[in-house]
Amino acid sequence: MANTVAVELVFIPAPGVGHIMSTVEIAKLLVNRDQRLSITVLVIKPPPSSGSGSAITTYIESLANKTLDRVSFIELPQDETPPSRDPKAPMTSFDEFINSHCKYVRIAVADMMSSGRVAGFVIDMFCTSMIDVANEFNVPTYVFFTSNAAFFGFQLYILSLCDDEKRDVVELSNSDAMIPVSSFVKPVPTSVFPLMIKIREGLDFVMRLVRKLRKAKAIMVNTFLELETYAIKSLSSDSRLPFVYPVGPLLNLEGGAGKPLEDDVKRWLDGQPPSSVVFLCFGSMGSFEEVQVKEIAYALERSGHSFVWSLRRPPLEETTIGNPSDYEDPRVVLPEGFMERTAGIGKVIGWAPQVALLAHRAVGGFVSHCGWNSTLESIWFGVPMAAWPMYAEQQMNAFEMVVELGLAVEIKMDYKKDVFNPKADMEIVTADEIEGGIRRLMADDTIRTRAKEMSEKSRAAVVEGGSSYASVGCLIQDFVRNIS
Incomplete structure (x- = not known):
């Protein structure tokens, strides 16, 4: 030209x-x-x-x-x-x-x-x-x-x-x-x-x-x-x-700023069967209080599925709105003995290199807040989602993925977190609801097939x-x- x-x-x-x-x-x-x-x-x-x-x-x-x-x-x-x-x-x-x-x-x-x-x-x-x-x-x-x-x-x-x-x-x-x-x-x-x-x-x-x-x-x-x-x-x-x-889809497939996937997590993933691991990550502003963290932990343990969980600490109470940080030791908010009981079947990490995880052949499901960038990444790699939206337009993204397009299952589609008022009382999603969503996510072959087909279409589009x-x-x- x-x-x-x-x-x-x-x-x-x-x-x-x-x-x-x-x-x-x-x-x-x-x-x-x-x-x-x-x-x-x-x-x-x-x-x-x-x-x-x-x-x-x-x-x-x-x-x-x-x-x-x-x-x-x-x-x-x-x-x-x-x-x-x-x-x-x-x-x-x-x-x-x-x-x-x-x-x-x-x-x-x-x-x-x-x-x-x-x-x-x-x-x-x-x-x-x-x-x-x-x-x-x-x-x-x-x-x-x-x-x-x-x-x-x-x-x-x-x-x-x-x-x-x-x-x-x-x-x-x-x-x-x-x-x-x-x-x-x-x-x-x-x-x-x-x-x-x-x-x-x-x-x-x-x-x-x-x-x-x-x-x-x-x-x-x-x-x-x-x-x-x-x-x-x-x-x-x-x-x-x-x-x-x-x-x-416009995606940063290089993973953006931040740490790469830790060697021990990568080695562990490399040893897992294809599409057997559920990945939980809730975005750059996604975090939960201790009571909700424990419900997620109970659900993961009872589901029996292997997992990688990006667990972040909420912003300090004095901060009206801000980004979560990593725990020095996540045991402070997890159920007693959880890390020991799940040592062979799961990894609890802090900040997650999301692209690297979604791209890994062992990851077969994504519990997500349904932010649009994350949704497009999930589609690109053909990983079906379990929708747990939190703020902004994420509930509507979840509705589109679950109800309109059949590319996700629901955990709690109408869940809302007020990021401008972190002290507001939050609804607790129960371990039963989370476990049910994870089980549906990992067992639904129809959604998995749709996700793979849409992945091919996303790559062909660009x-x-x-x-x-x-x-x-x-x-x-x-x-x-x-x-x-």
């Missing part, structure tokens, strides 16, 4: 490890596909009080040690006095925090414009205030939607209920109803609606974002046509929407001739036209 036009793009991910990782993956994909493209990622560091800054810093530093041709990073400064975080209105505070970076984006882009032409902004779905900044420079904005097409359609449906039908969505969300949503084949129970839209402040935040999304030139979604055929077609038929590009490969090609042509 002739290098006749240089196309510079500005990427602005949200300040979360999962968001930045998938943003870097789409950036790498684009520059590898077309030599004309170069990308500058403007990194918004999370507020110091969030407890998640170190994970992002570690990840960005790990990228600095690799050669990323034509992908560069600028860490944006923060206000000396960032917007105060109101525990009673956490999403409004987050919105204000993102907005406080507009002036720094404006300065960075002005510098870039002085030496060349920017063809467009590619912003995270949580950074829609940056559309106004892009408009100031008269460049188009593309949104990178890091979750799935069905959930995007759900957000649009909720916006329509609010704006077009004047419905009280908070009241509806807290009812016991089954709601027909255009991006889902089957009616969706309100019990799996995100906690965020069940309160007025959270709903207002989501609606602000979605109204802005409609002003973008196009929307890239981390999914693929063969996985979400129905949802993608429903989005494509909405004349009020920008064009939607399915560009996934290679030449695949649906996402073609979609990315069309997207690149759109970028180039902005300069031509």
Whole structure:
């Protein structure tokens, strides 16, 4: 392809490890596909009080040690006095925090414009205030939607209920109803609606974002046509929407920042039969209090299945929201004698190199929080899931995987953890429920077969001739036209 036009793009991910990782993956994909493209990622560091800054810093530093041709990073400064975080209105505070970076984006882009032409902004779905900044420079904005097409359609449906039908969505969300949503084949129970839209402040935040999304030139979604055929077609038929590009699965198969799989765990896995081990991991913010940890332990022991369990310690009580850490000795929260009784059949670890574990031939089931990155990784490796969602849109991801697509079994699909209020009373999922889910997961050959078939489709989507490969090609042509 002739290098006749240089196309510079500005990427602005949200300040979360999962968001930045998938943003870097789409950036790498684009520059590898077309030599004309170069990308500058403007990194918004999370507020110091969030407890998640170190994970992002570690990840960005790990990228600095690799050669990323034509992908560069600028860490944006923060206000000396960032917007105060109101525990009673956490999403409004987050919105204000993102907005406080507009002036720094404006300065960075002005510098870039002085030496060349920017063809467009590619912003995270949580950074829609940056559309106004892009408009100031008269460049188009593309949104990178890091979750799935069905959930995007759900957000649009909720916006329509609010704006077009004047419905009280908070009241509806807290009812016991089954709601027909255009991006889902089957009616969706309100019990799996995100906690965020069940309160007025959270709903207002989501609606602000979605109204802005409609002003973008196009929307890239981390999914693929063969996985979400129905949802993608429903989005494509909405004349009020920008064009939607399915560009996934976008995965960091190198495992990201963090420790590799420990030698003793790898040796143990190497000695297990194929698809015999259940892997439990609940994401970068996933942790449980001691009473729930014990229920999981009882379930694992009674199930009789071999396991690898990523057990994390909850953030300190003084921290409103933050990342879990590893236990120095997990025995402090496990049932007495559990480690000794399960020494031959299981491994309790801290932080988990999830990709390495899902890729291992011995792993045959994944007890997951159903974060979208984790779900795509599970699909990529053909590992069926047991759904135990916790926060954000994970309950809806679980509904899609269990009810719509039959790629997972349920442990507790409507479980919710309020990450903004860790002191809130939490529902306890019993050992019986967990054990039942694990047994179904490891015994269901139909789901296992579906998972393997979808794995093949996910890999076919991203290679030449695949649906996402073609979609990315069309997207690149759109970028180039902005300069031509």
